[in-house]
Amino acid sequence: MTGNKLFDFDKSITRQGTGSRKWDALQDVFGNEEVLPLWIADMDFAVPDAVAxxxxxxxxxxxxxxxxxxxxxxxxxxxxxxxxxxxxxxxxxxxxxxxxxxxxxxxxxxxxxxxxxxxxxxxxxxxxxxxxxxxxxxxxxxxxxxxxxxxxxxxxxxxxxxxxxxxxxxxxxxxxxxxxxxxxxxxxxxxxxxxxxxxxxxxxxxxxxxxxxxxxxxxxxxxxxxxxxxxxxxxxxxxxxxxxxxxxxxxxxxxxxxxxxxxxxxxxxxxxxxxxxxxxxxxxxxxxxGEAWLESLLYYLEQNADTLVDFVQTRLPKVKVYKPEGTYLAWLDFRAYFTDTAELETFLIHKAKVGLNAGKTFGAQGAGFARINLATQRSVLLEALARIEKAIQAIQ
Ligand SMILES: Cc1ncc(COP(=O)(O)O)c(C=O)c1O
CATH class of the missing domain: 3.40.640.10 (Type I PLP-dependent aspartate aminotransferase-like (Major domain))
Incomplete structure (x- = not known):
């Protein structure tokens, strides 16, 4: 896999105001406009030039x-x-x-x-x-x-x-x-x-x-x-x-x-x-x-996955992270902090102010878990993780 910089996935693209379900429905979905959204499975990246x-x-x-x-x-x-x-x-x-x-x-x-x-x-x-x-x-x-x-x-x-x-x-x-x-x-x-x-x-x-x-x-x-x-x-x-x-x-x-x-x-x-x-x-x-773009995307996403795992293991050690082998989605286990799913949701949405997918929607086995979407700029991912860290420190 190549790590070329031909494609700039760090470049921020404002999606608000484009009718984006991920970014423009925060009030509807989370009841809080201030959440940083890392939920529904789409990406904050521009498509390959040839597609556009x-x-x-x-x-x-x-x-x-x-x-x-x-x-x-x-x-x-x-x-x-x-x-x-x-x-x-x-x-x-x-x-x-x-x-x-x-x-x-x-x-x-x-x-x-x-x-x-x-x-x-x-x-x-x-x-x-x-x-x-x-x-x-x-x-x-x-x-x-x-x-x-x-x-x-x-x-x-x-x-x-x-x-x-x-x-x-x-x-x-x-x-x-x-x-x-x-x-x-x-x-x-x-x-x-x-x-x-x-x-x-x-x-x-x-x-x-x-x-x-x-x-x-x-x-x-x-x-x-x-x-x-x-x-x-x-x-x-x-x-x-x-x-x-x-x-x-x-x-x-x-x-x-x-x-x-x-x-x-x-x-x-x-x-x-x-x-x-x-x-x-x-x-x-x-x-x-689009194949060269995809190879570059995979390289970037995998670094995001590594960033997530490293952050969680070093700064949120009671949270358990399942490193994805594929997909740009990762599964987080918050059960060391919350057994009650409603409490976990309130914590994520209103204390940490991050918009993740609630684990319970993936079946009863997801209670106490959340799904995070890694297909965003690394700076956004790090901001979301820092928000979670800060909110966890406040409840300890
Ligand atoms: C496993 C899986 N199947 C299907 C879909 C959505 O497919 P479509 O939008 O083509 O209906 C998703 C979207 O997240 C998915 O994760």
């Missing part, structure tokens, strides 16, 4: 009406998945979609029946619970276990849940938000073998798969089997990687014709058959021309 230029160039033409789907986007997706993840995919496996969460929801509808169990591994990305519940399926928990400073899958419990014929799907987060694990090939193989054994389909949310730190390697779940795992649906997007989530574009990779057909039928039924013009162009530009 492609969007601006198209925006120059003042008609943004119905567009056709140029074939070039498929080639960009195929090349990216091959280059970054070593996985050969075919055009016909790909379904273009507005976002990963709606795609997960539609896939649940397509591949299970009301009342069926869908397994999740909390603490986990909150919409996973909603996608299951809102579609009248049953949330079945296979909680992760914290061991030696990192989270692991409880395979004994997972096997029990998979063995129950009422449970039809595993909704898998890889890499895992919020605990930051990049699952190893061995772990993935175990999950694969168990799902094979009990004939459970896997919905593998790999939206964070481009955000991997040194010493770790992402393996696409579906690529584990030869030639490919037909029981797995993969969800990907350039939205987290290149900070273009507002452009609403993602893609599903479904190698199995029957399962792909079932998902497609739900898109048809709901008449979701167009893609955001700018989302497609931005993704294409990012995947074709």
């Amino acid at each position: 230029a492609r969007v601006a160039e198209r925006a120059e033409h003042p008609i943004y009406a119905y567009n056709i789907q140029e074939d070039t986007i498929y080639q960009s997706l195929i090349n990216w998945v091959k280059r970054r993840h070593g996985w050969d995919i075919e055009k016909e496996w790909i379904l273009l979609a507005p976002g990963v969460v709606p795609s997960i929801s539609l896939s649940i509808l397509a591949l299970s029946e009301p009342g069926d169990g869908v397994i999740v591994q909390p603490p986990v990305y909150p919409p996973f619970f909603a996608c299951i519940k809102d579609n009248e399926r049953k949330i079945v928990e296979n909680p992760l276990i914290s061991k030696d400073g990192r989270y692991e899958i409880d395979f004994t419990d997972l096997e029990e849940k998979l063995a129950d014929p009422a449970n039809k799907l595993l909704l898998f987060c890889s890499p895992h938000n919020p605990v930051g694990r990049v699952w190893t090939k061995e772990e993935l193989t175990k999950v694969y073998e168990l799902c094979q054994k009990y004939n459970v389909d896997v919905l593998s949310d790999e939206i964070h798969s481009d955000l991997i730190y040194s010493g770790h390697k992402h393996t696409v779940f579906a690529s584990l089997g030869k030639p490919v795992i037909k029981q797995s649906i993969t969800f990907m997007a350039a939205s987290k990687t290149f900070n273009i989530a507002g452009l609403n574009f993602s893609f599903i990779i479904a190698p199995c014709k029957r399962r792909r057909g079932a998902i497609k039928a739900w898109f048809t039924r709901l008449h979701i058959n167009r893609n955001n013009l700018f989302g497609v162009l931005a993704t294409e530009a990012a995947y074709n021309e």
Whole structure:
């Protein structure tokens, strides 16, 4: 990984006044305008120049009406998945979609029946619970276990849940938000073998798969089997990687014709058959021309993760930090100070004045925890940590 200074991630860019959910909704979200926001998963960094230029160039033409789907986007997706993840995919496996969460929801509808169990591994990305519940399926928990400073899958419990014929799907987060694990090939193989054994389909949310730190390697779940795992649906997007989530574009990779057909039928039924013009162009530009920017971003983010760990260990030693192996999110355990989640929230929002994601939203296992977003200027991260340190000193 290169540490070049070609891209300046330290440069501060004011986001207030741009309709940013992270920065412009502080009163709504936290009830306090003064919090420094390090919560929702987007970044305080400018997109690669090539992405901004492609969007601006198209925006120059003042008609943004119905567009056709140029074939070039498929080639960009195929090349990216091959280059970054070593996985050969075919055009016909790909379904273009507005976002990963709606795609997960539609896939649940397509591949299970009301009342069926869908397994999740909390603490986990909150919409996973909603996608299951809102579609009248049953949330079945296979909680992760914290061991030696990192989270692991409880395979004994997972096997029990998979063995129950009422449970039809595993909704898998890889890499895992919020605990930051990049699952190893061995772990993935175990999950694969168990799902094979009990004939459970896997919905593998790999939206964070481009955000991997040194010493770790992402393996696409579906690529584990030869030639490919037909029981797995993969969800990907350039939205987290290149900070273009507002452009609403993602893609599903479904190698199995029957399962792909079932998902497609739900898109048809709901008449979701167009893609955001700018989302497609931005993704294409990012995947074709954004790789050097991404390498530089990863270097910067990893230094932020190191900064966080160092600060917490030296200046907030009773707080426990899980260093992310991937994703720009980190999981903090405040239970040495707060067992009551409401007290922790009041402390963070009104005493420390930092806006983090409350741990309890990631499942009951998150009580006493918070998620911090590292994708900001290092100075902002340090300011947030200093605020937490000062507020902790005041309660000791
Ligand atoms: C695991 C995971 N899946 C999906 C999403 C959001 O996907 P989308 O905005 O495409 O619906 C996020 C955003 O934070 C995420 O962390």
